[in-house]
Amino acid sequence: MRAIWTGAITFGLVNVPVKVYSATEDHDLSLHQVHDKDGGRIKYQRRCEICGKIVSYDHIDKAFDDGDKTVVLTDDDLSTLPAERSREIEVVEFVPSDQLDPIMFDRSYFLEPDSKSPKAYALLRRTLEETDRTAIVHFALRQKTRLGALRVHDNVLMLQSLLWDDEVREAKFPALEERTRVSAKELEMSSALVDSFASDFSPEKFSDEYQEELKKLIDAKLKEGDALDTAKTFGEEEEPEEGGGEVIDLMEALRKSVEKNRSSAPAKKTSRKKG
Template identity: 65%
Template sequence: MRAIWKGSITFGLVNVPVKLYAATEEHDVELHQVHDADGGRIRYERKCEVCGKKVEYAHIDKAYDDGEQTVVLTKDDFSALPAEKSREIEVLEFVPNEQIDPILFERSYYLEPDSKSPKAYVLLLRVLEETERTAVVQFSLRQRTRLASLRVRDGVLMVQTLRWADEVRAAEFESLDADITVGEREMKLARSIVSELEADFEPEQYVDVYQQQLRTLVEAKLDQGEALDTAATFGKAEDEGAEVIDLLEALQRSVAKKQGKGADAAGDAASKGDGDEAADTADKADKKPAKRTKKSKSA
């Protein structure tokens, strides 16, 4: 990995020199745009409206237009800002780990100690672990002041940039203003479904199915060209059956499917109108101990 920023964490009078590394990366299949008529590549060029010439990034500045006049800001102007010059990750406060809402998280970065003696780095790491606290920090990166969380992950300090509070929209939906009643039978069935799917989260077991299928499609097209039969490549789409409108019926079918009874048994239970069998099963599931599916790491 290549460090994208160097500076230091400051809390109290303690200074911790660090290097910043991007902690995540994309693996999407790279695609570009072409003309559907002849396959010609579609390109976007940066052209000056005054001289009509193509302009390289090195010769592009930024500007602000208030409607009457334009102010051009050069790279030197940006670098002169005090915040841009700062190389400190300033700790503002230490908060309980659970108090930062995940909706605020943006990008994640690893911090590596950048000194001959990483003692101060390890000290901060251990005190965060012991106190179960996250540091709320502020620093400048790529011409922006960033609010961020500083926490421990797998024995390494990690910074995760946060959205500012006014960047999060309020969730105000009229559809939730109505007085909605959920019956106990529906709750029992829903609890049963949750119980069947309980597990410890292990992100390694999940893959980007769309990207896998896209790669398969690209490889098949390279091999077969326009004669590609997508049905033969991917198989026919599974028939999910008729659309279920009634919530209780959908819950009954879900429980029956988990029991391995199939759609016919679920349909029979639903047609009786009372859902006693599914509800009884759900009631029993409520009394069972929680199902654990996490596998041993040594297995």
């Protein structure tokens, strides 16, 4: 694993240097889109809807659309926002672990001690275990301030980003507001059914069948030779025409450039304006 960033857990006068790692990874096979006729890759271009030109990233700003008006936000505008730039994981309070609803958990990160002596790290980990508490923290990641939960996972400190309170929707369904009578016999039968499925959770027992079958399908096609040369699926390289949003073939552009240069050779004393 490679650390995302290094920083420190801080509470009171205590400072615990740590390295931060992503605790999870996506195992899905990456698929892209191709033309069903010839297998050529489908490209997406950043084209302006007003002038029709393809726009490079250095000329792209962000904007908010409220339905009637659009507010453009430049990099200078965004730099004025109070985004944390420190590398501190600031503890704001310690709460009973059972008060955290799992619906609030977002992304998970492992924290590795980043000092010659891991004593402060071990002390904080042991304290959280002994008190059955979770530290609520503020931290910044990818230019956004975040709320987080610092807790123990096995023998490692884990940081989990939390959703803000107003990001969790309230579940209100009319059918649940009506009183529903459940008889003792129905509850007994339902409990018996639950008991028949009772087990201890072992995540290693479960696997992603879709991804496994997808991998088998791809391997089978490769083995049968049912595949295209990857380089050919990209086709000819394309460049945006300087005068607008149309795309022309690179070889054609080179040919026209050579012809233009030949026609304006030094032997001719007349100058030509660039259009």
